[in-house]
Each structure stands twice: as structure tokens, then as C-alpha cells.
Amino acid sequence: MPFGNTHNNFKLNFKVEDEFPDLSKHNNHMAKVLTKEIYGKLRDKQTPSGYTLDDVIQTGVDNPGHPFIMTVGCVAGDEESYEVFKDLLDPIISDRHGGYKPTDKHATDLNFENLKGGDDLDPNYVLSSRVRTGRSIKGYTLPPHNSRGERRAIEKLSVEALTSLDGEFKGRYYPLKSMTDAEQDQLINDHFLFDKPVSPLLTCAGMARDWPDGRGIWHNDAKSFLVWVNEEDHLRVIAMEQGGNMREVFRRFCVGLKRIEEIFKKHNHGFMWNEHLGYVLTCPSNLGTGLRGGVHVKLPKLSTHAKFDEILGRLRLQKRGTGGVDTASVGGVFDISNADRLGSSEVAQVQLVVDGVKLMVEMEKKLEKGEAVDSMIPAQK
């Protein structure tokens, strides 16, 4: 229930032209797609939980974006948003996910055995490996829209599910609002703690409401499997470790996710998923697998090569700084991960990371020896 938009019926007294947002300075997917016609067609609609078009687009109206970086500019408030507002969201999904059509089907593959290799990335270059995704719990509305009661129910159900895990997944939950100082320091040192969102992309969508109520972090005793509860999505699931054994990280990721999903299903609250959009998450950019598999890798020479960005593009990879999205790289160390989310499976996306990083490390080694790497530049994947 974000601000000012729940009284949708009252708003219909005003004409479309009077309510249509001024998007003349905007550069985001929503602004490129939303016309007065689409606005007029969708503005009197609501999802069953009462989420409206203006709710969907508020973050994109408030954040005009940057000429070089194209954000999505809209969010879903619940599973049904993707259906009720498909006239707006389908073209946005197509733009963001490489032409994905409303009739396309998304393949889910969480069988880690289907991954080839991935256990031999050179740890002299690959400092750490990580796979994350998000999951939404069916029957609840999403972070932009949910009420305190819902958020608390999501937390309660998630904690129940997670604390029943055993073996390598045995662990503990730390609610944000009752964390001790010692626990907080430890979580910061482990790079686990997430903070109240400050990005206006998130705050304008209402995702920081009531902070820190209902939010927390769960991790296993080995500190290799971590779940964020009620940040940008219901659950963010992360498997990580130092070094280059992406294969092991992916195994743990898949096994852990399946165990968690079983428990939620037993409680009649499986994950939001459908065969068109895959896993349904708050941001349309995370649909499909919601998966970002990546490494922190030292590429001081390759990263300054004229064709670095082109190589990444061909490998279907993206670079980020070591602080994550919208940060700069430090000391030639980059966060390299898959660029795609929707239209290919988890195994396929992690395979691209594994193969692509392996190739780039080889290229880095060649450059160290003063050799050229032009012959190694790959074809478009």
C-alpha cells in the first residue's frame, strides 16, 4: 500500500491527460513504453489486492534515470500485477529481456549436475564465487505493496522453514530489529548484513516502509548459504564462498533452494512461478531465474583492453564493481556475472559464467606474458 495511489476510483474523476505523468525527461523502460492510450486503458484496473497502475509506475515517474543507464522504472505489487497490467509490462519485459515474447516459455533447470566443469577456476584470479536469486511466496503481496501484517507473516513462515533445515544447511535467523551490536558487527564483517535501502529506485516504490519490521538475515553455521528476508523481494537466497569453485557453490545453491521450496510447499505456500515468466519477483528485471551468478575476478590487464566490453557482451556477461550494482571496481577486481535472467535456465546462465570467466582468465594470463588475445575473442553466444 504505497502512498496516494490507493484511492484509485476517486482518481478516475480526472481526465487521462490531467493524470498522465510528465515523462519528457525520463530514460527508463516504463517511460519508453507507457503511452496515454495504455495509461487510459489500464488506469481503472486493480489487482485483487488493490494494486494499481500508478502504484506500478511511481518509482519510474520519480526516478527519471540516467542517459547511459536504463532502469526498468516499474515494479510489481503482487503476482497478478504481471497479468492485470500486461499491456504495459509485456513490452517492458520484451525490451529488457532481449525480445522475450508474451507467448515464450521459460525453462527452469536447477539440476546442478547438468553444469559442466566449474570447479577449476584459477583461485589466483578468481577470489570468490557467488550465486543469488530471489523467491516470492505465493499468496502474499510483494514488498512494494504488502502490509505490516503480511510482511510479518512472510517472516514467520520463512523462519519456520529455514530453521527446520539441517546438515550443511543448519543455521540461524537474525531479525534486524532485535540484533545485538555484537551480532551486527559480525554480520557486517562477514559481508552479510543488508541495510535499509537508500536507493530512491526502491524507496519510491515503497519497499522501505516500516523498516526494520519483519526483516532479517538467516545463514547456515558454515556461513556459505544465506537468506535475506523482506528486503527487495520476499526472499533473496545466496550461496557463496572464497575461491573459484563455482560448481560447489551452484550445488549448494540448488540443493538448498529445493529443500526450502519443499518446506514452503508443505505449508501450502509454494513459490510464485509460471511457465511463461519463470520465478515471479518484484522487479521485472529479475523474472525468469532471478539468478545472478558471479565471481570477483582479477582482470587488471583485460579490463583495460579496448575490446573488454565487447568481449563481455559476446559472452553474455556483465561487469560491476566489487560493491555490487552501481559501484566501481577496485584494483582491477571486477564482479563478473550473467547478464540474462529470462529465457534461459539456471544451469545455462551459470554455464555462461563458468565458461566465460575461464576464457577471460586465460586471456588475462596471455596479456601478462605480453601476447595478443585477439584470436581468443569469442563469437556471440
Add this chain to the structure above:
Amino acid sequence: MASNFYRILSSKRNVGILSLVGAGSITGAVLLRREHVTASAHVRRTYPASAEYPDLRQHNNCMASHLTPAIYAKLCDKSTPNGYTLDQAIQTGVDNPGHPFIKTVGMVAGDEETYEVFADLLDPIIRERHNGYDCRTMTHPTDLDSSKLHSGRFDERYVLSSRVRTGRSIRGLSLPPACTRAERREVERVTVDALAGLSGDLAGKYYSLTQMTDAEQQQLIDDHFLFDKPVSPLLTCAGMARDWPDARGIWHNNEKTFLVWINEEDHTRVISMEKGGNMKRVFDRFCRGLKEVERMIQEKGWEFMWNEKLGYILTCPSNLGTGLRAGVHVNLPRLSKDPRFSKILDNLRLQKRGTGGVDTAAVGSTFDISNLDRLGQSEVQLVQTVVDGVNYLIECEKKLEKGQDIKVPAPPKGN
């Protein structure tokens, strides 16, 4: 150019406003009476009130002090006729726990009816914030007759500038936390229309935030007139920065002594100011300008939100009544270091701020000194309080210069 904008609120449940504005027609606007407002229908509720009640244990604001689980349960499924809910009104207070030393209000109004529908919560908050003012039994005096002000010229060796500000809301349109883009644009249109009718020393020009040129922007910054997108979470968590900068702007007269902000924290903020100590002239212009603007909007069938219990209705409950802050920038190098300074200010019903406004620090020994109170006394009374109080402070400063001692004034009767 008349827009086809019109609003009809259902009269079925005796809501009491019928506001019809067409091409130049006159409204039949009916003053809202408290007992006629009925909460509107269904608010989405999947969980009982106890599951939704916010965790306010770390909080220090007026809303947290007064929102009991019982009051929450009683009000949580109500909404104003426009659909504004309790959860929306309190969101800013839930998201901003506050500071042990500074007690903020912790809730806002989304429309005029908020003060009615959620009276069970707002009345005690108003009582706490406004010195025991009981809006169920008391009435608020409005007096904009500036001729009644006396001794309104300060010693300019001490007073550097004088300023009076207030806010006004346009009846029939939702307030900044809840307004739709169309409503916000209508506030802009109505106000700019009215301001265009001002003449003489009040004649001026409007600068829309969306269309300002770089040169205009720089000039407004240099004049200290430009307001920026709110960054304070107190405001952003209440939804007041939505759609920025759509329908926001600044109007000022050619002499740069009368200024109106449109669609910032309130529909309008009206400011009269000038360098030096002539508070009388500042207040004269303030009252004259306000009355002119009111006359202009009434000609078109609009009016300001006002009632005899709460005075002028504004977004933040702290600004009810007069919404008035009259103040000076005054140099008090000796007095400000005297340990009795705060007590003197308290007893004079004044507050100090830094020269950047609320929540800023003083620069050197120059302070912004203004009235503490807003509701329960009239504009004339409050500005007189500032005049008398600042004159007293200057007398103290002069005494200290001569090595004489000063006296802490008695608090006002009834405090």
C-alpha cells in the same frame, strides 16, 4: 482556457462539499461541518488489527505516544471520502522513529477530512503539540488585521532581516501526501491564476520548476528563494516528493519581498520578507497579499481550507491554526552565550533556529528567532509576541554590552 476540471463528491452521506467549477461558473461551496463527514467504505484488510499494529517501541514522536492498539483497531479500516487511510497518515511516523531530544509529530493529513475521520488520534496529538489546545471545545481566532501590530520596528544594529510565513490549502483538493497528479496540477493552476491578478508592489512572476531556465534557476538560488526536492525522510516517507518536479514552482513579486511556494510540503507556502527590522511593513504586506490572493481564488469559486476549531488546515498538524512563523535573523553575541538564554526564549514563547532554518546551526551569533506557537492565538497575537520578545532580547543584549545584568521574564500566564 477554463479547464473542464470538476469534482463532485457524493452527497449521499452528507459529506457537505459540492464544488463545481466549469467555464467561469461560480461554485456553491458549502463549509464542511465536522459531524457530516463519514468515513468511506472498504479498506483492504487481510489481517486483524493486532497483526498490523506497528512496532513503536523505539519511537519518540507524537503519533507513537498516542496511537494505542485500541485506537489503531478502531481506525484502521476507515478512510476519508477520497480513500486516504490511517496507515498512510502514520507511515512517516512509523518510518522515522525520531530522536530522544526532538519530538516530531509523526503523522500527516492527506486531505481536509483526515482531521475528522481520524480525530481519535489527531485530537490528542494536537493537544500535546499545541499546548493543551482542545479542538473539541475551543475555537481558534483568526486575525489578519496588521494595523493592530505595535512597536514593529526593530533596532537594525541587531536585526538583520524580518520574515513572516504561513501556508494555505485549497479546499476540495487533496494535500501533498495524497494528491494525484491532476489535483496537484490543479492547485498550481488555481494559485498561479490568482497570483497573476496581483498588482502594484505585489505584481510578480511564476517560475515553474519543470520549465525554469538555467539563468532563472541561478537567480532564484542567489536570492535564496529556490526550494529543492525534499530529502528529509520525514517528508519523503509521507509521499510528498512524488512525481517531482511536476506542478511545483515558485512565484515572487518583482520587488522580491513576497514569495509563494507551490506544492512543496503544503499546497502553498506564503512568505513576506525583507532585509532589516521593519516587521510592521513585512506583516502589512503579508496580510494584504494573503487577503488579495484569497479574494482572487474566491472570485473563481475556490476557498482556503479553514474551520473555526482548527483554523487553517495544513499538511502537518504542527502547522494548524495560523500556520504562521514570524521571525528575524538577529545578532545576539552576548545574550546567546548567557546560560539563561534558552529559558528566556521559552518564557517569551520563542524558539531559536540556525540561519538555514529548521534543524540547522547558528552561524556566529546570528540566530533565527521566531514564535513557538501556531494554534490557539491569532496571527496578530503571535506576531506581537515575536515583536515584544525580540525587543526584549535586544534590550538584554544592550544591557549586557553595558555590563548590566538581565532578568529572565516571567512565563506567560497559564503556562
